[in-house]
Amino acid sequence: MAGIGLSKPYFAIYTNSGTTVTYSDGGVLGKATSMSLSLDEGGDNILYADNAPAETDAGVFAGGTVTVGLDRLPIAVAAKLFGGTVDSVTTPVAASRLDFKSGQTIPYCGLAFIQKKQENNATTWTAWVYYKCQAKIPGEEMTTQGDTIEWQTPELEFSLLRDDTADEKWCSRFDGITTEANAEAIIKNLFDIS
Numbered sequence: 103m104a105g106i107g108l109s110k111p112y113f114a115i116y117t118n119s120g121t122t123v124t125y126s127d128g129g130v131l132g133k134a135t136s137m138s139l140s141l142d143e144g145g146d147n148i149l150y151a152d153n154a155p156a157e158t159d160a161g162v163f164a165g166g167t168v169t170v171g172l173d174r175l176p177i178a179v180a181a182k183l184f185g186g187t188v189d190s191v192t193t194p195v196a197a198s199r200l201d202f203k204s205g206q207t208i209p210y211c212g213l214a215f216i217q218k219k220q221e222n223n224a225t226t227w228t229a230w231v232y233y234k235c236q237a238k239i240p241g242e243e244m245t246t247q248g249d250t251i252e253w254q255t256p257e258l259e260f261s262l263l264r265d266d267t268a269d270e271k272w273c274s275r276f277d278g279i280t281t282e283a284n285a286e287a288i289i290k291n292l293f294d295i296s
Contacts, residue, residue, distance in 0.1 A: 103226070107218030108134045110286055111170055114293035115182060116210040116234055118266040123233070125212050125293040131179055135255055136171035137215055139262075163272055166262040168213060168232055175256045183237040183258070184208055202239070210236050213260055214289040216282055227285040229276040231292055233267075235260035 114128025142164040149157040177200050181188045185206040191199050213232040218225065238259045245252055264270040279285040289295075 103219045103221040105217050106220050106225075108137055108215060109218065109282065110134065110214075110216045110289070111137070111172065112212075112214040112286075112289050112293060112295065113179070113183065114212045114295060116212050116265075121266055121268050123265050123267055125295075127182060128212070128293045128295045129179065131170065131183075131258070132172035132174045132176065132256075134170065134215060135173055136169075136257075138169045139166060140169070141166035141262075163264065168235060168260045168262055170213075170215075170258045170260070172256050172258065175258070182209075183211065184239050208236055208239070210234050210263070211260075212293050214293065216285045216289070218282070226277070227279040227282050229279060229285040229288045231274045231276070231289065232260070232262055233265040233271050233273070234263045236263070 111131040111134045112128060113131050114125035117124050117126070147159040147162065148155050151157075177188055177198050180186065181200055184202065185208045186200050186202050188198055188200050191197050211234075213235045215230045217228040217230060219228060220226075238261065240256060240258055243254070245254060262272060264272045276285065276288050279288070
């Protein structure tokens, strides 16, 4: 089944008490433009016996990075992801201000996307859920406007970890979903988003 689209990048703040994981204060990051997953190599762990390979444990998850391209990153979402604070200023003009300060802590979060797929002229959706991530504060790059607009969109990078449940999950894939709304319902239910 071929992927033909990407939508609805959700996040929720991750907390745990021992092996009990909960999510809160979640929502949509922005509109998705791209997503890529890069896994760290765990490396082959080969058992040698009688001078030859006898067993291997090559499927070990050793972490990774999820990179998300967005059309925009709202200031309220950035504050939640990066542990910053937002307030309003009125002098000399009204504006919202996001402060990054000494001692701020970047929280863990859950991250999810919906992938649109097509096979034999039938469309389905897949919900991808990454249970425990941590956002990295992005750099900024800006270009002056010329004769044509060069779209400048944010890209966020998240470190990918195992969650704190007994299963130590890091990803789930929900396939064969008949509508985008149903895929979104799965994500909202997992992340406790109303």
